Amino acid sequence: MRTVITDLTPVEATALLTLYARALDNRAPRPILADSLADSIVDDIDYDFAGLGVQTSVVCQTALRAKMLDDRVRSFASAHPDAVVVDLGAGLDSGLYRVAPPQTVDWYHVDLPGISALRETLLPPDPRSHIVVASLAAADWAATIPADRPTMLVADGLFAFLAEPVIAGIFRGITERFPSGEIAFNDYGGIGWFSRAALKFYPQKMFKDVGSQWGYLGFKDAHHPQTWNPRVRLVEEASLAHADEVDLFPGWLRIATRLMGMTKATARKGRILRYRF
Numbered sequence: 001m002r003t004v005i006t007d008l009t010p011v012e013a014t015a016l017l018t019l020y021a022r023a024l025d026n027r028a029p030r031p032i033l034a035d036s037l038a039d040s041i042v043d044d045i046d047y048d049f050a051g052l053g054v055q056t057s058v059v060c061q062t063a064l065r066a067k068m069l070d071d072r073v074r075s076f077a078s079a080h081p082d083a084v085v086v087d088l089g090a091g092l093d094s095g096l097y098r099v100a101p102p103q104t105v106d107w108y109h110v111d112l113p114g115i116s117a118l119r120e121t122l123l124p125p126d127p128r129s130h131i132v133v134a135s136l137a138a139a140d141w142a143a144t145i146p147a148d149r150p151t152m153l154v155a156d157g158l159f160a161f162l163a164e165p166v167i168a169g170i171f172r173g174i175t176e177r178f179p180s181g182e183i184a185f186n187d188y189g190g191i192g193w194f195s196r197a198a199l200k201f202y203p204q205k206m207f208k209d210v211g212s213q214w215g216y217l218g219f220k221d222a223h224h225p226q227t228w229n230p231r232v233r234l235v236e237e238a239s240l241a242h243a244d245e246v247d248l249f250p251g252w253l254r255i256a257t258r259l260m261g262m263t264k265a266t267a268r269k270g271r272i273l274r275y276r277f
């Protein structure tokens with residue numbers, strides 16, 4: 001029987017959008033991420049996914065940023081087979097199953113109660129997987145996560161929904177809790193007035209849902225998180241527009257994305273940032 005979505009909060013429901021985008025990527029003739037588990041989870045949910053109006057550009061960008069984050073988690077886990085991975089705002093993401101780290105790695109999925117309950121129901125059990133039901137706005141969200149192992153924190157599609165003091169609190173808290181590690185996340189390089197207006201007036205349901213939950217307008221200079229916590233150091237700023245996988249985007253989108261990669265200001269509109277501590 002398919003799972004009916006009954007009581008997700010609007011911010012939790014944004015996880016259905018990214019899940020569906022990865023499922024659509026899997027159905028594309030030339031997938032970027034090829035997440036067949038995302039596709040089968042979508043099949044298991046009774047929900048009007050098509051009504052979200054997810055556009056091809058969102059499908060490609062969501063798949064590509066997940067792949068870029070997977071690559072970074074995979075290399076951290078292969079360098080540190082005793083690693084702990086902490087997926088912040090994990091939603092229904094199947095990163096653990098895509099990355100397939102060694103059995104000695106533990107993967108913690110942190111999210112709010114409604115979407116965490118769905119994860120419990122919909123994702124296959126795995127001895128490496130642990131669910132942490134918590135708000136990242138709470139000071140003790142990491143209390144049940146091991147604090148004595150190399151730690152890779154990853155946040156895909158999360159920070160835009162949090163207020164800056166909450167994000168700064170996460171950055172300060174991780175170096176207090178975990179001995180060493182990295183944090184990697186996707187970022188939009190600062191949301192200007194034009195993008196805000198576009199989110200507000202766009203006819204697609206997807207943009208209205210996401211726009212109403214947007215909490216943080218971001219930053220241009222990738223060093224900005226170091227002002228929240230000087231113990232984290234920027235080690236990578238990678239534009240999606242420069243990734244090889246852009247060659248798999250449909251023609252018009254491939255050209256537009258490559259053009260975006262030609263100036264610093266537009267290249268940072270879709271980027272992966274990584275910091276070490």
Ligand SMILES: C[S@@+](CC[C@H](N)C(=O)[O-])C[C@H]1O[C@@H](n2cnc3c(N)ncnc32)[C@H](O)[C@@H]1O
Nearest residue numbers: 012014015018089090091093111135136156157
């Ligand atoms: C756009 S979804 C991304 C989900 C997942 N990372 C993915 O890529 O599919 C944003 C996620 O952040 C979670 N989230 C938002 N605010 C949160 C908070 N204060 N604490 C924990 N999770 C939060 C939402 O519940 C949702 O699952």
